[in-house]
Amino acid sequence: MVEPSYVPVLPTTRAAQAAFRHLDVRARRRIAPLWTVIPRIGPERVRGTRPAPDPDTDPAELRRWLVPRMNSLTEVMADAAGWIDAAHVEALLEGSATALWHLATKSRLRLVTGPERDPQQQRYIADLAFLSGRGLGIRVLLDGPPDEAEATELRSLVERLGQPPDQLDLILDVGLVVDPLASGETALIALDLLAPLIPWRTVVLAAGAFPRTFEDHHTQPFRVLARHDWQLYRSVCAARPGLPRRVTYGDYSVEHASSANIAPAQHRGPGWGLLRYTTPESFLLARAPTRGRDHVVRARATARRIVEGGAFRGDGGTGPSAGERWLHSCAYGDGPRGSGNAETWIQAGHNQHMHFAMSQLGATG
Structure with a gap:
């Protein structure tokens, strides 16, 4: 795919898919979403960890739920490119294998893995990515400044997966920006330490700033909140003008950074919503x-x-x-x-x- 100008990090919900479907053609050509498959059932997943025990233990139900949703996403994306992260469902391979195979063989999406994941799942996703011919995204969760040990772990993962550098994308995911200064320092350390490891095909810096809760909404129904994700990206680019390659901007759009970690609600929601x-x-x-x-x-x-x-x-x-x-x-x-x-x-x-x-x-x- 053409190197994207913008990477929105989106949950695989109906609302997000419909929003992408209705983008005009010019925007779709330069936008490459990173889709995260939401869990089917169970409590909210903690970023970067697997629940123990995994609440999704029925492979037939997972397959029945997942396959049509991934086929729908493939139709929405059509000839557009992007990434797909199945971390919340890939562990139950009996239930997710068919959908993952369809994504690898029938879509233009690149599969994603990460250093914190089970080695068997890393290997499986990398093999599917190789068969797809589109390469692989490696999503590094930056919940704090990375160190040399994490750089070694990432280098080891790259060597173990055996993909050529021109088939690998580095996605640096800061998550929710609470303290812009601290998040900016984390992003700079990650770019200095991890981006030079290999000549990555694409380097993405993603962060989120949309709030999880709307406090005092009864007394203050209208709020204006800073886009710390956008401010973070600009400050990082200004601090590192001499980077050898362009860093692509990514954000979580207008949902909070944990939205893709939550299974579909099984009960009626609150009697209000947010226009954004x-x-x-x-x-x-x-x-x-x-x-x-x-x-x-x-x-x-x-x-x-x-x-x-x-x-x-x-x-x-x-x-x-x-x-x-x-x-x-x-x-x-x-x-x-x-x-x-x-x-x-x-x-x-x-x-x-x-x-x-x-x-x-x-x-x-």
């Missing part, structure tokens, strides 16, 4: 009800507040992204049809964010 809008430096978050007698009127009023704000780019309903056009239509529509729900609002937010991030990267070179 991305600006050059911030996320606009607006709480709106999803139930109640006047929830449609209130949801449209919430959308109208975003649309009529100074940061909105979709004047007259002809905005640059499908997400902005949907927001405008919601804001000035009438009746329940077209007012959306929590899932629709996530979809519109993802679409607008990906389109905006792509154009922002183009503007900054």
Whole structure:
């Protein structure tokens, strides 16, 4: 694939897939998502660890659940490229093997492994990647500054997998940025220590800044929060202008960095959701009800507040992204049809964010 300009880290949910499907052709050509397969059942997974015991023990049910979802993702991606990380489901090989084979042979997605994973699973994913002919992504979780031991572990993994460097992508995943200064230092150490190990085909620096919770949403339904992920990337590029190769920007779009670690809800959600809008430096978050007698009127009023704000780019309903056009239509529509729900609002937010991030990267070179 052409080296991407932007890597959104997305969960394999309906909302995220629909958001990507509705990107315009020009954006799709330069965006390469890193999809993370969400768990089928069980509690939230802890980043970088496997639950013990694994709650998903039924291979037939996993296969029945996973195969159609991965086939759907393959259709959504069509001729677009990206990565797919199956860490949450790959351990139960009897249940995941068919879907992983389809991904390797019928899609343009590159499979992903990581240093912290079981060696047998690393080997299996690497073998599938070799058969695909598209290479392999190695996702390194940066929950703290890496050291020489971790560099040695990564080098050992590369040697053990036996893939040529021009078939390997390094994905440095900072996760949620809580302290921008500390995360920036971690990213710089990782780039200095891990990026020079081999001539990687692609080096991605990914981070997330979207909040997990919306505190005080009853008294403050509208919030503006800094895009620390974007600020982190710019600060790293400014601190290392002489890097031998370009570092590709990645973020978690408009969902929190743990969203792909959570199985689909088995119960009714809260009676509210979030409309989201991305600006050059911030996320606009607006709480709106999803139930109640006047929830449609209130949801449209919430959308109208975003649309009529100074940061909105979709004047007259002809905005640059499908997400902005949907927001405008919601804001000035009438009746329940077209007012959306929590899932629709996530979809519109993802679409607008990906389109905006792509154009922002183009503007900054």
